[in-house]
Amino acid sequence: MAIRLKLGNYETVQGDPLGRSFIGYFPRMTETEAWEAGRGVWRMNAEKASRQRFAVIVGEGHIRAVGEVTGVTAQGDRIALEGTALPSGHPVRDAWLGKPDPVVNGSQNPVGYCELPEEKEFLYRPCACGCDENTDRDFLPGHDVRAIQARVREHFDSSPLKFIQWVDDALTGAAAISSHTADQQP
Ligand SMILES: [Zn+2]
Structure with a gap:
């Protein structure tokens, strides 16, 4: 899943915990501006937010930035996302920038969650070695x-040679079977 954060109207702010001079949406804002305006600060579940790899920032109904989340920070009773706006060329950003708000649930809550098909290959999953740590690749x-x-x-008695011979034998056997099968084709 990805997190969706919906910008409100543009307004200047003072004493902002993230040091910003404005929040909210304005026309023709850059992706970096949209990410900075949208990454905080929100009332939301920090644990759930920190499990998301990607965040989409929506302004006036369309996605204005796609960010990669590297962590979350508490700002009083609110939460901010850490991370950066994804650059042009990233498949998740390229697929979603400018698209309509992907969260359609009738809720007024600016914080929502959605599935982005393009994010799948980037999501964290258990390392295939069985170490119980997570990775966005097959292995850490x-x-x-x-x-x-x-x-x-x-x-293989700690012998790489035995292992390699076993693999080669298995592949030779498989090749023999497939060529045999091929011979039987009419
Ligand atoms: Zn591992």
Whole structure:
């Protein structure tokens, strides 16, 4: 899921916890301006917000910036997102910038959540080595090697040579089966 934050009307502010001089939407604001105006400060669930990788900032019904969330900070009883506006070329930003508000629920709450199909490949998931840590790749850095080494240790007497010979034999066998199958095609 991604978090959607809806900008209100433009207004200047003083003593803003994020050091801003204005919040809210104004026409032709840049993506960076929209991200800065939209990343805080909101009444929202910090734990849920911190689980989102992407945030879309909506102004006057359309997405004005797509940000990558790197963390959240508490500002009194409110929450701000840390992160940056995604640059041109990022698939999530390119798919959604300028599009209508993706959250259609009839609620007046400026904070909403939605699924963005393009975000899937970037989402955090358990590392495939089984270490119980999360990553946006198949493995955390180095954990792929660790996972292979564990199998070599456990099943091949710690011998990489045995492992490689086993793989080559398996592939040779598979090739023999598929060529045999191919021979049977009419
Ligand atoms: Zn791991």
